[in-house]
Amino acid sequence: MESIKAFIRAADAILEFEESFAPTANNQSAYSLEVQQAELKSLWAEVKSEYKLCLPKVDASDTKTVEDIKLKYTNSYHSYVCCAALMGEHMHNLTGFNQSPSSNSTIIQPERLQQTAEPVRYSLNLPPCDTEIFHGDVLQWPSFRDLFAAIYGNNSRLSPVEKLFHLNQKTRGEAKAIVSKAPLTNDGFALAWNNLLCRYENKRVLVNTQLNLLFKLPHISTESEAELRNLQREINSCISALQIHGINIDSWDALFTYLCSIRLPDYTLSLWEQSLDSDSEIPKWVELDKFLTKRVKTLERVSNLKGESITQPKVQSAVGEGRTPTLQSRTVSKPINSHHVKTNSLKCKLCSSQAHILKSCQRFIEMQPNARLNAVRKLHVCLNCLSDTHEVKDCKSMFNCAKCKQRHHTMIHRDQSEEIAQSPASTDPTEISTKSHMASIKAKVSNVPTSQSMLLGTAMVTICHNENTFTVRALIDSGSEGTFITSSLQKRLNLTSRKVSARVSGLNNTVSGRVQTVCSITIGSPRNKGLKLEAEALVLPKLTGLLPSRSINPSIVKRLPNIPLADNNFHTSQKVDLLIGGDIYPKIILNGVKSKIFGSLIAQRTVFGWILTGSVPSEETKNKPTYVTYFNEVSLDNQLSKFQELEEIPKKPFFTVEEQYCDRLYSKTTIRNSEARYIVSLPFKVIPAETTFGASRHIALKQKRKKWKHSQQNVQVNDLVVVRAKNLPPNEWRLGRITKIYPGMDQRVRVVDIKTQRGLICKPITKNVILPNQC
Structure with a gap:
């Protein structure tokens, strides 16, 4: 049984690695990816080794355990393939082939070209590759520099003027402006390339980025092997990146050990201090690295001994039709480590084939999105990852639909025209009532005949941050009292924010959202490099839906007047990440208005270009008549809150007439005598003519003697x-x-x-x- 425990522990390590790596894959550098790729390979080698050791030791008659182990191995293999493919894709986009990072002159080097061309002649027939468009981001410059040098700069079949042409095509923004200053001649390429090197060859920014990551590592409060492993991995990645950048870190052991020690939990820190041989000598990072490796392995063994039982697995009975029992092989506190394993073999539930899963089924691929959705609901599989082991509410996958970013699989994504059921047009609304475990939703669907599509003023603007410019799509709305930005864009640009408390109200004075953070931004124009507009942007999760709501025929652009548009893709339905409100609206409007474009459009001149507003005839739209859906979603939390409010004791006390009389009498007649005693009048309803209280003096004296x-x-x-x-x-x-x-x-x-x-x-x-x- 020890071999089975070791195999499960190794397979769980692969799953934990995927869970921690996937959310941060886009923020990794090429050097950190290389370090993590080596660690992933070692984890997979351990899984294969433990699998070969444990499988022969399992009794062949126990088919249930054998199938569980095989499926555990298959799941870990899928996680390994996903991580390896994701790493390879990002490394391909970030790294170059032949250009040295320290080069600071022209890239045309014939002697290097001869050295690198010979191995390529005998290499495999690889698919073509191309560099991404460079927008002027200093952090993306090394990858763009090396890729462009390998694909275009060192290509002997291209003349310098052709290289300059490709350089123009692969740059945007500030970089485009630098390249455009060079003449389109053979001599212009060397001039343009050297100008880019002078501007973006900034080693200091790259090093500062790694140091920023190093100093902002999170503190660990619990004895968790996963958190300790992540801390160790991040520090080693930063060290490797600094060494690649040419930084001499031989004397940085004190810094690395201190930054790591203050982030360790208390008990691990005490063990580290006890392991030191000398109290006065500065420990080396290599020593702390070895200690963390041993500590992580110890925590893994302890957690398996106390929290895992493989001899008597607990089988959970599934609820609902089409569910299969699951084997709980491990119990941990984190939701990402729930480790459930199906007892049946890998099988497609649609065609009953054991050769593939549902998303790889050819029959499923050939279906229309509506048919796929109906099949998914009928088979009771997860809408997000198409797995039959859980429902969408329990899905742990970090990935959503690639088209609309909603919580469903891309293969069952439907366009807006397909989201409403295909039913005959009717003027009477159809009421649909849907109840789930979280909310009660009522929807009314109406077929609204529309002959026009509305255009709102959108523009492509730039946001300046840390001497870098980022191009975003903005909606210009003079009816808004403030400027708003999406939380996704604020996190992507790493804009500094501060806490606020505000409500966003819309039509009928209804509260449409609550703002908790605000950030300062600098808005610029791609057409005017000197324009800088400071604004305070309120952060919201989502500003609007896709604008315009329906895509418009692109041929409309050819029939527009010859004016520079603020948004060249105004006809494409896209999301908006920035809303420019009335606080800076007067600063962007310029003289110039063109009306009656296509009879109903108005063009307004701004610092970003001309914006278009108005309605577009139906023949210019791509979609069919629109179905308008009105949803009224009542959260279960709100219903419970209202129920509790009915049972709550009133916050404001209510007094009867007699209680109010007693309160007034007490306020008017209560006094304090010279002996510091209070004299209170008794609240009689009717004061009798002769009041007799009896002999009470001796009782008061007894109480006094008892007290003192x-x-x-x-x-x-x-x-x-x-x-x-x-x-x-x-x-x-x-x-x-x-x-x-x-x-x-x-x-x-x-x-x-x-x-x-x-x-x-x-x-x-x-x-x-x-x-x-x-x-």
Whole structure:
């Protein structure tokens, strides 16, 4: 059984690696990808080794356990393939082939070309590759520089003027402006390339990025092997990147060990301190790296011994038709480590074939999106990853639809024209009621005949941040009181934000959203490099839907007046990441209006170019008549809140007439006499002519004697007392003499100063014993 536990532990490591790597894949550098690629290969080698050891030791008659182990191996193999493919794709986009990162002159080097051309002649027939368009981002410059040098710069079949032409095609923004200054001649290529090197060959920015990642590593509060492994991996990646950039880090051990030590949990930190041989010597990073490796392995073994039972697996019965039981092989606190394994073999539920899964089924691929969606619902599989082991509400996949970013698979994505059921046109709305575990939704669907499609003013603007410019699509709305930005764009640009509390209201004064953060941005124009507009942008998860709501025939652009448009793709339905409101609207509007374009469009001149607003005739649109859907979603949380509010005790107290009378009487008649006693009037409904309370004086005197048991005589200066002490027996209490008394408002002495052999102390008289015989 130990071999089976070792195999499950190795397979779980692959799954945890995929879960931690996938969300941060786009932010990794080429050097960190190389380090993580080596670690992934070692993890997979361990999985294969443990699989070969444990499979022969399992009893062949126990087919259930054998199938579980095989499926566990298949799942880990899929995770390994996904991670390896994702790493390879990003490394292909980031790294070059022949150009050295330290080159700072023209890339045409015949002697290097001869050295590198010979191996290529005998290489495999690889698919063609091309470099991405360079927009002026300093962090993307090394990859663009090396790729362009390998594909175009060192290509002997291209003349310099052809290389300059390709360089113009592969640059945008500020980089495009730098290249455009060079003449389109053979001599212009060397001039343009050297100008780009002078502007973007910024080693300092690349190093600062790695240092920023190093100093912002998260602190670990729990003894988790996954978090310790991630911390160790991030530090090693930064060290490797700094070495590749030529930074001498031989004397940086103190820095690396300190930054890592302050982020370790308490118990691991104490173990690290105990493992050091010397208390005065500065430890090496190599020592801490080895310690973390051993610590991670120890935590893995301990967690498996205490939290895993493979001899008696717990089988969970599935709920619902078409569900299969699952084997729970491990119990951990993180939701990403739920490790459920199907007991049946890999099988397509659509065609009952064991050669592929559902998303690889040829029959499923040939279906239309609506038919695929119906098949998915009928087969009771996950709408997001098409797996039959869970539902979409329990899906752990980090990936969504590639087209609309919603929580469903790309293969079942439907266009807006397909989202409404194909039913005959009817003027009577059809009411649909859908209930789920989270909300109650009511929808009314109407066939609204539309003859026009509306255009709102959109523009391509630039956002300047850290000396870099980013091009985004913005909606210009003079009816908005402020400027808004999507949270996805704010995180992508790493804009600094601060906490606020505001509500966003729309039509009918309804609250459409709540703003919790705001960030400062600098808006620029691609057509005016000197324009800088400062704005405070409120952050929202989503601003609008796709604009325009329906794509328009691109041929409309050819019939427009010859004017520079602010958004050349205004006819394509796309998302908007920035909304420019009335706070900076007056600063962007220029003189110039063109009306009656196609009879209904208006063109307005701005600093970004001309924006188009108005309706477009139906013959210019691509879609069929639009179905308008009105959704009314009532959250289950809101329903429970309303139910609880009905049962809540009113916050404002309600008094009866008699209680109000008592309150007024108490406020008017309550006084305090010279003895610091309160006199309160009794609230009689009807005051009798003769009031008799009986003999109550003796009762009050008894209560007073019971409350004050001390002597009625005040203590005096020079009285002898014995100071009580709870931690000492009475025969060891100290003797003292009163040196000062503190009478109160009633002239009673309750606190005194006592001089003892050890000094002067202040004590209440209840903590002392007054001696009867005094000198």
